Amino acid sequence: MNQLKEKFGIKDSLAYIFFKNPVLVLGLVIGQLAAGDTTLQNGAALSVTYFLVTVPVLVFASVFGKKLPQWLRVVCYALVSTVMLVPAYFICGSFSATIFDSLGIYPVLLAVSTVPIVYSSKIAENSEPLSALMNGIGISLGFALTAIILGAAREFFGSGGLWGFKFADAVYPAVRLPFWGFILLGFMAAIVNLISEAVKKSEETKNSEEGNA
Amino acid sequence: MNESLMFQNAPHVRQSESVRTMMTDVIIALVPIYVMAFFYYGPRALLLGLSGILFCVVFSAIGALVLHEKISFDLTPAITGLVIPLLMPATVDYFVIAAACAVAIFVVKLPFGGTGNNLFNPAAVGFASAAICWPAKVFSYPAPLQTLEIFGENTAAMAQSPAYSLALGAVPEYEVLDMLLGSVPGPMGATNIFVVATCGIFLMVRKTVNWITPVSFLLPYSLLLALFPRIEASSFDSLCYELFSGIAIFGAFFMLSEPVTSPKRDFGKFMAGITSAVAAFLFRYFGELEMGFAYALIIMNVFSPLFDEICEEILHVLRRGGKLKKVFFEKKPKEKTEKEEKLPFVRVLKKKKAEEAPAEAVEENTEAEELSEEEITEEPVIEVSFDETSEEEISEEENEEQEEKEPSEDEKTEEEAAV
Amino acid sequence: MNYIFQFLTMMLTAVFIENIIFTRALGTSWMFYLAKRPKEIARYTLLLMAVITLSGVIGYPIRGLIYDSEYRHIVIPMMYIGVMAVVYIGVYFFIKKFLPGEFEHFGMNLGAAVFNCAALGGILIPSGERLDLISTIGYGIGMSLGFGFAVVIVGYGLSRIEYCRVPKPFKGVPIALIYLGLLSLAFYGLVGHQLPT
Numbered sequence: 001m002n003q004l005k006e007k008f009g010i011k012d013s014l015a016y017i018f019f020k021n022p023v024l025v026l027g028l029v030i031g032q033l034a035a036g037d038t039t040l041q042n043g044a045a046l047s048v049t050y051f052l053v054t055v056p057v058l059v060f061a062s063v064f065g066k067k068l069p070q071w072l073r074v075v076c077y078a079l080v081s082t083v084m085l086v087p088a089y090f091i092c093g094s095f096s097a098t099i100f101d102s103l104g105i106y107p108v109l110l111a112v113s114t115v116p117i118v119y120s121s122k123i124a125e126n127s128e129p130l131s132a133l134m135n136g137i138g139i140s141l142g143f144a145l146t147a148i149i150l151g152a153a154r155e156f157f158g159s160g161g162l163w164g165f166k167f168a169d170a171v172y173p174a175v176r177l178p179f180w181g182f183i184l185l186g187f188m189a190a191i192v193n194l195i196s197e198a199v200k201k202s203e204e205t206k207n208s209e210e211g212n213a
Numbered sequence: 214m215n216e217s218l219m220f221q222n223a224p225h226v227r228q229s230e231s232v233r234t235m236m237t238d239v240i241i242a243l244v245p246i247y248v249m250a251f252f253y254y255g256p257r258a259l260l261l262g263l264s265g266i267l268f269c270v271v272f273s274a275i276g277a278l279v280l281h282e283k284i285s286f287d288l289t290p291a292i293t294g295l296v297i298p299l300l301m302p303a304t305v306d307y308f309v310i311a312a313a314c315a316v317a318i319f320v321v322k323l324p325f326g327g328t329g330n331n332l333f334n335p336a337a338v339g340f341a342s343a344a345i346c347w348p349a350k351v352f353s354y355p356a357p358l359q360t361l362e363i364f365g366e367n368t369a370a371m372a373q374s375p376a377y378s379l380a381l382g383a384v385p386e387y388e389v390l391d392m393l394l395g396s397v398p399g400p401m402g403a404t405n406i407f408v409v410a411t412c413g414i415f416l417m418v419r420k421t422v423n424w425i426t427p428v429s430f431l432l433p434y435s436l437l438l439a440l441f442p443r444i445e446a447s448s449f450d451s452l453c454y455e456l457f458s459g460i461a462i463f464g465a466f467f468m469l470s471e472p473v474t475s476p477k478r479d480f481g482k483f484m485a486g487i488t489s490a491v492a493a494f495l496f497r498y499f500g501e502l503e504m505g506f507a508y509a510l511i512i513m514n515v516f517s518p519l520f521d522e523i524c525e526e527i528l529h530v531l532r533r534g535g536k537l538k539k540v541f542f543e544k545k546p547k548e549k550t551e552k553e554e555k556l557p558f559v560r561v562l563k564k565k566k567a568e569e570a571p572a573e574a575v576e577e578n579t580e581a582e583e584l585s586e587e588e589i590t591e592e593p594v595i596e597v598s599f600d601e602t603s604e605e606e607i608s609e610e611e612n613e614e615q616e617e618k619e620p621s622e623d624e625k626t627e628e629e630a631a632v
Numbered sequence: 633m634n635y636i637f638q639f640l641t642m643m644l645t646a647v648f649i650e651n652i653i654f655t656r657a658l659g660t661s662w663m664f665y666l667a668k669r670p671k672e673i674a675r676y677t678l679l680l681m682a683v684i685t686l687s688g689v690i691g692y693p694i695r696g697l698i699y700d701s702e703y704r705h706i707v708i709p710m711m712y713i714g715v716m717a718v719v720y721i722g723v724y725f726f727i728k729k730f731l732p733g734e735f736e737h738f739g740m741n742l743g744a745a746v747f748n749c750a751a752l753g754g755i756l757i758p759s760g761e762r763l764d765l766i767s768t769i770g771y772g773i774g775m776s777l778g779f780g781f782a783v784v785i786v787g788y789g790l791s792r793i794e795y796c797r798v799p800k801p802f803k804g805v806p807i808a809l810i811y812l813g814l815l816s817l818a819f820y821g822l823v824g825h826q827l828p829t
Contacts, residue, residue: 027805028661031749034813035657071724074743075717082713089706100705105756108709109749114661118744172312174346178657179820182813183320190324190806197801280799324810326797332789333814345820500822508821515785515815518792 013131013138019196022139023146024189028114033147034181036106040163043151045092045099047144049107052088053081054143055136057116058124062132065125077120081111096164115139150184236288238421239467242412243295246463249408250401254303255360258401261298264307268314269294276323289328293317296336296467299402300460300504301343302354304367309350313339333514334474337464341507352377352503354398372398375458376503384444385454392457400504403463413466425479426470429486430493434461437494461493464506474514480527481520488520489513639770642763646774652750653782653812654819656757659750663779664808667787675737676745677780683719683746684754684772691715691755692765699762712755713747720746750779786812 022028029050037043060080061073068076085108092099092107110116119139124132155161158176160168174180250258269290277284297313298305317339325331344351355361355369362368375385375397387397395405403409416422435456442451456462469475469489476485492512496505652658666673691712698707723746727735738745754775758768789811798807 025805027664027808030660030809031653031657034660071721074747075720078713078717078747082710085706085710089703105709105753105760108706108756109658109752111709111713112747112752113749114744117747121743122740172346174342177345177820178655179813179816181657182809182816186324186802186806186809186813189804189809190801193804193806194801280801282799320810321814324798324802324807325793326799330796330798332792332796332811338814338817341817341821345817496821502821505821508818511814511818511821515789515818519788 010134013134016135016138017142017145018192019199021142021146021192022115023143023185024192025196029110029143030182030185032106032109032113033150034185035178036103037147037151037154037181038158038176039102039155040148040152041095041099041155042103043147043149045095045103046107046110046151047140047147048091049085049088050110050113050143050147051137051140052084052091053111054115054140055133056084057081057120058132058136059129061120061124062127062129065121073121073125074117077117078112081116085111146185146188150181150188153184154181233288235421235472236292238416238419239292240288240295242416242421243292243299243402243467245408245412246299246402246405247295249395249405250299250303253357253395254355254401255363257361257363258298258303260363261301261303261305261307261310261401262295265294265296265298265310265314266291267294268311269297269318272315272318273322273327276318277327280323282327285328287328290318290322293322293335293339296402297339297343299463300336300340300400300507301351302399303361303401304353304355304369304371305350309343309347312346313343315339316342329473331473333511334468334471337468337507337510337514340504341511344502344504344507348502354400356398357396357404374399374503375454379443379454379458380503382443384446385458389450389453389457392453397458399458400460400463403460404457406457406462409463409466413462416466416470422466422470423479423482425482426475426486427465429483430465430469430490431456431462432490433487434490434493437490441494441498443498455497459497459506460504461506464510468507468510469513474517476517476520476524478521478524478528481517481524484520484524485513485517488516635766639766642767642770643774643777646771647778647781648819649822650757651778651782651819652754652775653779653786654816655823656753657816658753659748659779660812662745662748662750663783663786666783667790670784670787673780673783673787675734677776677783679723679738679745680751680754680779681773681776682723683716683751684776685769686719686722687712687715687751687755688758688768688772689765690719691759692768695759708759709752709756712752712759716747716751716755750775785815789815 016022020026023030023033032046037046057077057080061077064076065073088107092103124135127135152162154175155163157171158173160166160170175184247259247262250262273290274284294314297317298310301309301313317335320342321333321335321338322328322331340351352374353371354374355367356372359369375387375392376399378385385392385397391397392404393406395408397404413422413427417424417427435452438455439448439452442448442455444451444454446454469486476482489509489512492509493506496509500508502508646652650656653660653663662676666676694711694715695708698704698711701707720743724742727738727742735742754772757775758771763771786808790808793807793811796807802810
């Protein structure tokens with residue numbers, strides 16, 4: 001039974017990578033991606049920060065959440081995520097020297113985004129540490145996938161390079177602006193919808209065939 | 214299908230005219246402007262227009278193919294493709310036109326459901342996005358009366374447009390008559406005020422464009438420009454310079470009065486005209502980009518359904534009396550269910566909403582899912598019964614209904630159970 | 633008089649030119665949450681305004697001390713989150729004691745209504761631009777008003793989109809994001825062509 005449970009937990013948290021993608025399907029953390037995720041480096045930095053911020057907070061919430069008084073919980077979650085910004089700061093700083101100038105305030109804002117603050121106090125508190133850990137990993141992987149694809153696309157079309165190396169002229173410089181971030185995320189979300197609908201349909205037909213058999 | 218009851222999208226036309234004739238009228242009205250552009254800048258102007266049509270038509274066909282819809286042969290993409298180059302200088306590259314057309318079709322039209330459903334004017338958004346992306350290309354104008362090279366590097370002599378010198382606070386060096394005839398540097402379609410105005414009047418006479426929109430836009434706009442001159446000149450001179458430079462007059466006839474995105478009622482059109490005049494004035498004076506009209510138009514498009522609703526309410530009060538209803542955020546589906554609840558034999562079994570559920574927790578997380586699945590999940594389940602049952606039975610049925618439904622939504626139940 | 637003028641300029645800049653949603657893209661998840669609950673907008677906007685102003689004022693003297701630190705990219709935000717935590721505890725007990733009805737209304741959302749990207753962004757942006765105290769307060773108030781304004785516009789637009797014949801894959805989140813992007817584009821006409829470097 002335990003093995004089965006674990007399997008299901010993994011399956012659920014894997015769903016966060018694509019079918020329940022935190023950005024494209026649930027509509028969270030859109031702002032930071034739209035405004036800050038303009039290059040591949042920025043995408044990677046945001047993903048690392050998000051991973052380091054989300055997972056510890058969710059685990060912390062599931063272990064200590066119920067033992068704290070109501071008014072202190074959110075404060076604690078915010079402080080834990082803020083402390084986790086420190087390692088994220090040094091890891092991102094190793095990517096490139098100018099990364100904080102190009103990212104601005106956006107990686108810091110991940111510490112108070114919806115998942116560390118709201119999801120932890122509403123859902124992770126009531127789940128077991130292991131499943132909270134798995135959920136956290138799934139959510140941050142889903143975020144990382146979106147951030148890296150979006151960042152690479154915007155760097156390629158917006159400044160004609162990847163990871164800081166320029167090899168062509170910019171095709172469409174405006175793609176680095178926040179409003180193009182919103183629009184591109186919208187189109188990515190539409191593609192995810194299209195694929196998940198197709199998968200659902202194929203599963204349904206499979207099920208009905210099995211039922212008929 | 215019954216001919217007497219037909220569902221049709223926005224350009225509502227009765228009489229012998231159809232959407233197609235309306236659109237043909239607009240195209241006919243655009244032709245003289247292209248002829249003038251040909252006169253001033255040579256064949257490149259015509260080629261820009263043709264490429265605009267080609268890009269828009271091809272893009273909308275691609276979009277229809279991707280979405281597995283029928284390829285429709287309406288003329289609206291062609292008009293979008295004709296309007297976009299007219300807002301730009303004749304030296305602009307072909308790929309700028311292509312990018313603007315792509316934005317107009319793929320971002321503005323397609324996701325909202327194609328012709329008749331777009332909330333924003335496609336040509337305005339296409340031009341606005343191109344202007345933000347390549348301001349140097351879109352806002353540097355060639356001097357008129359020279360034949361431009363059709364392909365390749367641009368070698369034409371460039372000149373400052375009157376709009377630019379006005380923004381700097383300097384008096385333009387051009388005669389007002391030149392500005393009326395269009396022999397000043399500027400967007401290739403919007404400078405020939407005489408021709409544009411004639412074509413606009415043709416459209417108004419043909420009733421393709423309702424006269425209220427351009428008039429209610431241009432009068433307050435010129436009043437504002439005359440009241441607040443930016444240059445040291447008499448207010449009439451300043452008004453002439455300000456009004457005849459820029460795309461406001463062209464836009465008033467060909468973009469503002471587009472039937473889909475403008476309000477449907479006359480009074481609504483009037484309100485939209487005044488509002489966009491104020492917005493265009495503010496964008497012109499305080500915006501960083503030269504052609505603020507396009508941005509003002511996008512902002513006005515957001516509110517144009519609201520003008521219709523307000524106008525509807527006011528007319529309702531004037532005709533029948535009564536109180537003003539709340540216009541904002543009114544949703545039709547809710548009203549429907551309330552009405553159905555009042556019927557004696559139709560029982561509406563509402564699904565428990567996430568808000569009422571014991572797990573308040575679910576709210577934030579499922580918020581976005583609610584957004585996406587609203588149409589599917591929040592539809593009331595209607596059951597018709599002809600025998601009178603007591604309320605207890607109804608509530609039992611409701612419970613059963615919920616229990617049956619819950620397994621279908623894996624996440625909600627999982628989280629509820631967790632709480 | 634000068635101060636009032638400065639205050640108003642900062643406020644209008646924050647509402648229209650540097651709108652928190654359309655230009656800065658902060659607090660979008662709260663915006664989608666509130667866009668469907670029009671009655672809540674005023675309540676949350678006021679709370680946001682209180683949090684931004686209070687934290688900005690409390691953090692202002694501390695900010696001066698650490699501004700030139702080598703690690704300012706990380707130290708200043710951490711300091712402000714600490715200040716926000718203090719403000720949150722204050723607001724929590726204030727509302728619980730003096731406005732019990734509001735306290736019940738907010739429920740578990742109170743924490744999230746204080747700790748969100750919109751609030752932290754509204755504090756960090758003026759600090760990053762080294763504005764003085766009056767401008768900081770004006771900017772904070774303008775930011776929260778701009779947030780309310782943006783939520784009203786987007787909420788109205790989303791209620792209009794229900795009447796459009798949106799293709800199936802675009803329904804829900806995608807069309808909302810595209811709509812938001814187009815609105816944001818219109819506001820860029822005010823900002824002009826400042827491409828991020």
